[in-house]
Amino acid sequence: MWNDLMNLGVSVPDKILRTVAVYVVLAILIRLAGKRDLAQLNAFDLVVMLLLSNVVQNAIIGPDNSLLGGLIGAVVLLGVNAAVVRAVRRSDRAARLLEGSTTTLASEGRWDLRALRREGLRQADVDAAVRRQNAASIADVQRVTIEPGGAIVATLRPDLAPATKADLAALEAKLDRLLARQQG
Incomplete structure (x- = not known):
């Protein structure tokens, strides 16, 4: 039993390379698919996302069904994602490249x-x-x-936007000036 949990079916470098490659390809595909997919998933988008995770599973794990192999894949995915998120946060150029623009x-x-x-x-x-x-x-x-x-x-439009605190303060100041002129 212990052997089944810990014996990798592929080497650790192979596992890392597979995981990173799938992450990069999926990130590119999602980027090319456009922002709509990120805005709100409709029923069709949800089906695609669920099936996509199943389709790429074997590309990540290969012939390895061990617990250790799954944990290595998870750690690599989280690590690569954390690195990408940090790069996007630090660089506007990376953000435009990886996320797109408004x-x-x-x-x-x-x-x-x-x-x-x-x-x-x-x-x-x-x-x-x-x-x-x-x-x-x-x-x-x-x-x-x-x-x-x-x-x-x-x-x-500015004429339809809700009043802000600054708008109300300006209106109050204007009313105060008008009342002061009428009384004075």
Whole structure:
């Protein structure tokens, strides 16, 4: 039993190389697939992600079904991911290369249909995201973007944006000046 748990079916360098190679290829494929996959998984995306993990399992473990082999693969995956996350955090260039950049989907109340197609997004899905951010329609937004992580961000037109504390303080100061003039 102990032998089955600890006897590797492949060498440690082979295990590390397999794990790193699968990580790199999957990261590239997900990057090429676009930001939409990261924004919200629909039922089809979820099925693909579940099947993808099963498809690449043998590429990582090879003929090795040992506990030790699985733990080595897990440690390598976590280590490579931690290194990538740190590189992205330290370097804007690495972040753009590995994560992409912000894409404008609509500006001044008008859709950029080319950008929607390029990102694989349906206008109806982005419309729903815009409504969740307090805009009645695309006409209410100054800009809609999809961030590298897949979040859709709608910036309301200035005349429709909620008042900030600074706006209220400025209004209060203006009212105080008006009252002071009327009383004085």
